[in-house]
Amino acid sequence: MELTGKRILLIISGGIAAYKSLDLIRRLRERGASVRPVMTAAAQEFVTPLAVGALSASHVYTDLFSREDEQDVGHIRLARECDLVVVAPASADLLAKMAHGLANDLASTILLATDRPVLVAPAMNPRMWSAPATVRNIAALRADGILLVGPATGEMAESGEAGVGRMAEPLEIAEAAGRLLRPEAQSLQGRTAIVTSGPTHEPIDPVRYIANRSSGRQGHAIAAALARLGADVTLVSGPVTIPDPAGVKVVHVERAEEMRDAVISRLPVDIAVMVAAVADWRVASSSDQKIKKQAGEAPPPLLLAENPDILSDVGHHGSRPRLVVGFAAETQDVEQNGLRKLERKGADLIVANDVSPQTGIMGGTRNRVKIISRQGVEDWPDLTKDEVADRLGALVAERLAGL
Numbered sequence: 001m002e003l004t005g006k007r008i009l010l011i012i013s014g015g016i017a018a019y020k021s022l023d024l025i026r027r028l029r030e031r032g033a034s035v036r037p038v039m040t041a042a043a044q045e046f047v048t049p050l051a052v053g054a055l056s057a058s059h060v061y062t063d064l065f066s067r068e069d070e071q072d073v074g075h076i077r078l079a080r081e082c083d084l085v086v087v088a089p090a091s092a093d094l095l096a097k098m099a100h101g102l103a104n105d106l107a108s109t110i111l112l113a114t115d116r117p118v119l120v121a122p123a124m125n126p127r128m129w130s131a132p133a134t135v136r137n138i139a140a141l142r143a144d145g146i147l148l149v150g151p152a153t154g155e156m157a158e159s160g161e162a163g164v165g166r167m168a169e170p171l172e173i174a175e176a177a178g179r180l181l182r183p184e185a186q187s188l189q190g191r192t193a194i195v196t197s198g199p200t201h202e203p204i205d206p207v208r209y210i211a212n213r214s215s216g217r218q219g220h221a222i223a224a225a226l227a228r229l230g231a232d233v234t235l236v237s238g239p240v241t242i243p244d245p246a247g248v249k250v251v252h253v254e255r256a257e258e259m260r261d262a263v264i265s266r267l268p269v270d271i272a273v274m275v276a277a278v279a280d281w282r283v284a285s286s287s288d289q290k291i292k293k294q295a296g297e298a299p300p301p302l303l304l305a306e307n308p309d310i311l312s313d314v315g316h317h318g319s320r321p322r323l324v325v326g327f328a329a330e331t332q333d334v335e336q337n338g339l340r341k342l343e344r345k346g347a348d349l350i351v352a353n354d355v356s357p358q359t360g361i362m363g364g365t366r367n368r369v370k371i372i373s374r375q376g377v378e379d380w381p382d383l384t385k386d387e388v389a390d391r392l393g394a395l396v397a398e399r400l401a402g403l
């Protein structure tokens with residue numbers, strides 16, 4: 001059983017999905033974990049401590065100022081006497097408290113005091129999930145190293161509402177906990193990795209540039225996932241607005257040529273994952289001064305020059321990493337273009353995706369990819385970019401072990 005002997009502190013906050021946490025307790029226990037439940041006051045409006053206690057076979061902790069539980073500063077003990085903290089469902093409110101370091105009840109105090117990994121399963125109405133405040137809070141939590149599972153897309157409890165915000169299914173949460181706690185969770189210990197992420201900006205003049213819509217979310221998530229597996233990761237990031245991920249060294253660059261130099265100067269490494277959407281072309285002779293518009297004159301022509309092909313340079317380098325993974329963002333013939341790229345660039349794996357505007361992938365939070373290798377093509381389902389990163393991390397570890 002994959003969770004035998006593992007101690008999970010399960011924090012249940014106040015949302016409709018709290019009823020699913022009863023099933024989650026069962027799923028975690030049938031995998032061999034012991035579950036210690038903590039419930040917020042709001043959670044107790046949705047499910048009873050009696051049901052949670054009976055299913056977990058444990059005392060249910062609800063009160064920060066409990067005379068019994070706090071005789072030995074129980075909230076600190078709860079925060080430390082576990083291998084993993086799981087928050088399911090994670091309400092918008094509790095996520096906001098976590099992002100701001102509030103500690104005004106037992107759940108939020110434990111979350112601030114813990115030094116253990118924290119996995120949250122957000123669950124809320126799609127409008128709450130996409131509200132700017134929640135988006136900011138989730139970005140802050142990711143940057144703090146908090147791990148997310150879900151939310152999924154689907155029907156809400158409120159009739160007629162659908163969208164992103166459904167809590168991940170209990171099985172999926174139990175599997176995510178298993179992935180984090182399995183011994184091979186440190187399967188990249190001792191390995192070095194370099195990951196590129198984001199777009200590049202190619203200057204036209206000091207104030208204008210050519211760019212693309214890459215947000216850096218997928219590359220940053222992959223860097224964080226490899227670091228969680230124990231790898232020593234350097235992330236070379238183009239200009240993005242998302243925070244640096246936790247646990248990795250970050251080198252910020254702007255242009256493709258700078259990105260190539262930053263990558264090549266860090267070889268040799270064991271793993272290279274080239275996710276950045278590097279501009280194929282730069283402006284051949286960008287101006288040192290702002291180009292002025294002249295009345296009556298035709299617009300200036302932009303002459304382009306080819307940029308370095310970083311994936312190909314890495315794939316054919318004398319100090320080639322043992323595993324080279326490239327990304328192929330395509331708008332047509334995804335598989336054929338991915339296969340061609342695998343050969344031409346000297347890569348071991350190509351992660352290909354369709355970035356046509358209607359997919360919402362470029363700049364979005366979800367991804368649907370094909371994994372192309374010499375062994376064949378694997379279709380992955382629609383996943384969050386974090387989930388793609390976790391799966392890819394596991395695949396990289398598996399491939400590297402077999403090399």
Ligand SMILES: Cc1cc2nc3c(=O)[nH]c(=O)nc-3n(C[C@H](O)[C@H](O)[C@H](O)COP(=O)(O)O)c2cc1C
Nearest residue numbers: 013014015016040042043091092093094123124125
């Ligand atoms: C019927 C009902 C359903 C709710 N469902 C959710 C939900 O799914 N997600 C959420 O974030 N908040 C939901 N809320 C609001 C939270 O319960 C509320 O923000 C509460 O303060 C959360 O407290 P907690 O974070 O301490 O558990 C719901 C409220 C009600 C009355």
